[in-house]
């Protein structure tokens with residue numbers, strides 16, 4: 001059976017981008033067709049300046065939202081990365097096959113390091129090695145597929161390179177995974193800056209729809225979205241990025257196609273109004289379920305406890321085998 005692994009990082013409140021680009025497919029498709037693991041990757045949240053209490057809170061919230069989005073622990077494994085030591089154990093081995101140059105070429109590293117420096121902070125070494133830990137997340141489980149938004153494509157490519165290199169040098173230890181992306185909304189853009197990704201760790205609140213935004217807040221954000229000069233509603237990501245983003249969001253929420261939808265609108269106002277309502281309707285069941293789950297925190301804790309146990313059982317044999325393959329002396 002195909003094995004699937006993916007994760008979300010608790011560095012901010014989860015967004016519509018996370019939902020349309022990843023979580024929705026995990027719930028609607030992946031957990032039904034594959035042996036799937038979904039992880040709150042909390043170790044990754046320590047790679048930039050962080051507040052411990054906030055990371056803990058956001059980790060719990062992300063896990064709750066994964067369940068609220070429809071992940072069913074009877075069908076898939078939901079867990080927290082730091083509960084399973086194998087991620088950090090394997091990451092070190094992969095650091096011994098990865099190179100410094102490879103890490104410095106990662107687009108997200110360059111962007112995030114520049115942002116930290118602009119804020120006057122220093123760049124944590126873990127930010128540089130972030131993609132190696134991500135590779136360990138994936139390779140520890142022998143995942144065949146990694147369903148992610150477009151922004152993670154380069155990291156999954158690196159994971160493939162590391163798996164191939166390790167296998168060639170030390171004997172077959174890892175499955176070489178591939179990234180899969182949704183057909184629409186693989187890159188939801190910021191409503192205020194349609195050339196930038198809608199990212200949860202960004203500060204431009206008005207351009208980001210959070211999964212837990214109240215309906216009126218969602219409406220306000222969508223109605224105030226930056227559109228392009230011109231009046232005609234056309235789908236063109238290059239010359240009309242703002243309108244294209246709205247069309248993609250609407251298409252992703254209603255199951256339509258952005259080009260076809262463009263022909264159905266005569267004004268930006270009507271497009272925005274329909275997009276706002278479509279987003280509100282998509283988020284409604286997630287928010288309702290989230291509220292129910294918050295009333296029963298013991299349930300979420302139980303799911304995470306069982307999930308970590310299952311995940312450990314899957315990762316340990318692979319990571320132990322990699323330790324032996326690379327030349328480390330077994331403990332007994």
Ligand code: TYM
Pocket residue numbers: 005006007008009010017018019020021022023041044133134137138146147148149150151152155185186187188189197198199200
């Ligand atoms: P993260 O937490 O930034 O995002 C979680 C998932 O949401 C997708 N996504 C988007 N998709 C479309 N439009 C957007 N604006 C948007 N923003 C986010 C991401 O592509 C991702 O699929 N490095 C990863 C977390 C990670 C991981 C892993 C993922 C760590 N280890 C192993 C897969 C496998 C990240 O920062 O995702």
